Amino acid sequence: MLTVEGLRSRYGRIEVLHGLDLEVSSGEIVTVVGANGAGKTTLLKCLSGTQPVSDGTIVFRGESFASVPAHKRLKRGLAQSPEGRQIFTNLTVEENLRLGAFLFTDERVDRDMADAFAMFPILKEKRNLAAGGLSGGQQQMLAIARALMGRPHCLLLDEPSMGLAPLLVAQIFDVVKSLKERDVTVLLVEQNAYGALKIADRGYVMETGRITMTGAAPDLIADPRIREAYLGL
Amino acid sequence: MDALLQFLFSGLTVGAVYALVALGFTIIYNASDVVNFAQGEFVMLGGMITVFAFEAGLPLPLAALLAILVTSAIGVALNKLAIEPARGAPVVSLIIITIGASIVIRGATQLVFDKQLHRFPSFSGDDPIHVLGATILPQSLWVIGGALAVFVGLWIFFTRTLTGKAVLATANNRVAAQLVGINTGWVMTLSFGLSAAIGAFAGVLVTPITLVGYDVGVALALKGFAAAMLGGMGNPKGALLGGLLLGCFEALTAGYLSSQYKEAVAFIVILGVLFVMPQGLFGSKSTERV
Ligand SMILES: Nc1ncnc2c1ncn2[C@@H]1O[C@H](COP(=O)(O)OP(=O)(O)OP(=O)(O)O)[C@@H](O)[C@H]1O
Ligand SMILES: [Mg+2]
Numbered sequence: 001m002l003t004v005e006g007l008r009s010r011y012g013r014i015e016v017l018h019g020l021d022l023e024v025s026s027g028e029i030v031t032v033v034g035a036n037g038a039g040k041t042t043l044l045k046c047l048s049g050t051q052p053v054s055d056g057t058i059v060f061r062g063e064s065f066a067s068v069p070a071h072k073r074l075k076r077g078l079a080q081s082p083e084g085r086q087i088f089t090n091l092t093v094e095e096n097l098r099l100g101a102f103l104f105t106d107e108r109v110d111r112d113m114a115d116a117f118a119m120f121p122i123l124k125e126k127r128n129l130a131a132g133g134l135s136g137g138q139q140q141m142l143a144i145a146r147a148l149m150g151r152p153h154c155l156l157l158d159e160p161s162m163g164l165a166p167l168l169v170a171q172i173f174d175v176v177k178s179l180k181e182r183d184v185t186v187l188l189v190e191q192n193a194y195g196a197l198k199i200a201d202r203g204y205v206m207e208t209g210r211i212t213m214t215g216a217a218p219d220l221i222a223d224p225r226i227r228e229a230y231l232g233l
Numbered sequence: 234m235d236a237l238l239q240f241l242f243s244g245l246t247v248g249a250v251y252a253l254v255a256l257g258f259t260i261i262y263n264a265s266d267v268v269n270f271a272q273g274e275f276v277m278l279g280g281m282i283t284v285f286a287f288e289a290g291l292p293l294p295l296a297a298l299l300a301i302l303v304t305s306a307i308g309v310a311l312n313k314l315a316i317e318p319a320r321g322a323p324v325v326s327l328i329i330i331t332i333g334a335s336i337v338i339r340g341a342t343q344l345v346f347d348k349q350l351h352r353f354p355s356f357s358g359d360d361p362i363h364v365l366g367a368t369i370l371p372q373s374l375w376v377i378g379g380a381l382a383v384f385v386g387l388w389i390f391f392t393r394t395l396t397g398k399a400v401l402a403t404a405n406n407r408v409a410a411q412l413v414g415i416n417t418g419w420v421m422t423l424s425f426g427l428s429a430a431i432g433a434f435a436g437v438l439v440t441p442i443t444l445v446g447y448d449v450g451v452a453l454a455l456k457g458f459a460a461a462m463l464g465g466m467g468n469p470k471g472a473l474l475g476g477l478l479l480g481c482f483e484a485l486t487a488g489y490l491s492s493q494y495k496e497a498v499a500f501i502v503i504l505g506v507l508f509v510m511p512q513g514l515f516g517s518k519s520t521e522r523v
Binding site: 048049050069070071072074075079080082086087088089090091095098099100102103105146147149150 | 395398399401402404405406408409410411412413414415416417
């Protein structure tokens with residue numbers, strides 16, 4: 001589904017991704033875990049086209065993304081729920097969801113919206129309120145639901161658990177896990193390594209712009225180096 | 234009483250023009266947070282181009298249409314040549330760019346056309362209509378009706394259409410807008426084209442009453458800005474009401490105090506709004522939470 005090779009990216013003169021290789025197959029949940037500032041967000045921004053790539057290739061469903069601008073990537077099937085949620089704060093919850101399906105005008109839009117409300121009933125309750133007034137957890141739900149409205153084949157999730165109470169974190173991770181049944185492939189970026197590895201099939205460990213370890217999620221959880229560095233066990 | 238009504242009629246007429254300028258501000262502001270001070274020049278161009286096309290022999294409706302299209306293209310060019318290349322610059326820099334652009338447009342108009350004042354015939358004659366002892370020109374009704382029509386059109390656009398929502402989304406969060414598939418570059422093109430067209434439309438409507446010359450845009454931009462501030466920047470309802478109110482304030486000041494003070498009204502409104510209610514009448518308090 002997604003193949004990344006030799007990916008480099010920089011902010012001004014400072015390079016923060018130093019040649020990443022990464023692969024996500026159809027139907028998988030893959031997680032990239034890493035500490036603060038490792039470059040996880042930068043990686044996802046490169047994938048969604050909102051951050052320039054200085055070298056390397058991104059191939060999604062057989063097509064090179066080199067010359068595909070950000071706003072055309074959703075049409076190709078790649079959605080992102082970005083770091084910090086980035087919902088449309090001035091618009092209502094329902095308008096946010098409708099804009100998630102900006103590319104579509106068919107009847108499925110209504111069905112998808114009903115689905116989103118079934119997934120997150122609190123959003124239905126608040127559908128006519130400005131999204132900026134939602135709590136952090138509700139904004140995260142909205143960000144995920146909005147991304148799903150775009151009917152992606154693959155969803156990029158940037159730290160959905162950030163700043164949320166444990167109960168909400170569990171709920172969000174349950175939803176991410178359930179995306180498998182909807183045939184949505186997931187690339188999940190997290191500092192909460194344990195939570196992410198528990199629901200993932202495979203994982204990558206990222207340190208200062210490089211992949212330092214990769215493997216099946218259960219193996220990574222069992223690995224003593226990871227247990228010490230990321231799981232605090 | 235007759236005098237009051239007479240003042241209000243003239244106030245509503247100029248107020249409708251301010252409202253149209255303010256509506257133009259609204260669109261670009263909604264898409265980009267930029268206050269486009271070249272908006273007054275669009276009004277001027279609408280009037281000037283219609284004048285010269287009409288004098289060259291085109292029927293008036295065609296001349297007006299041509300003026301609106303050409304002005305709209307100039308609005309798009311302004312975005313492509315001056316605003317887009319400076320993307321990422323602070324909003325204040327972009328606003329200064331629009332002021333620079335307005336100077337360029339004025340200069341070019343002076344060269345291409347001339348420095349005289351012009352007019353073309355009113356659409357429905359010049360016989361005043363008598364209402365309750367006061368009179369109003371048929372052209373004033375055109376101006377007021379035009380402002381209302383544009384307002385309703387924009388209101389529908391922003392609240393009922395997906396494209397309108399895409400404009401709002403782009404203003405609110407450009408990156409997120411791209412992530413849902415909105416071509417934000419195109420939204421900017423649309424916004425500048427549309428607001429230039431609305432400005433030109435105002436120029437077409439008002440020229441038979443106020444005449445047009447290359448330098449009428451400066452004052453209009455200022456008045457339109459005051460109107461938009463009064464109503465709440467970014468809100469079409471605010472733009473309409475702010476424009477009409479400002480026009481009436483001016484007319485009443487001119488009528489009951491002295492026409493010397495009229496020009497000060499817009500400044501006083503701007504200062505008053507800044508001090509007393511920075512959100513304006515209808516401005517939404519932004520509710521952000523991290
Ligand atoms: N806009 C920016 N300009 C300059 N440097 C940046 C910018 N954004 C991120 N960086 C730097 O790039 C590096 C990688 O940042 P990035 O946000 O990708 O990390 P991250 O793994 O997502 O961290 P976190 O877990 O805190 O979200 C960091 O050193 C950061 O300081
Ligand atoms: Mg990050």
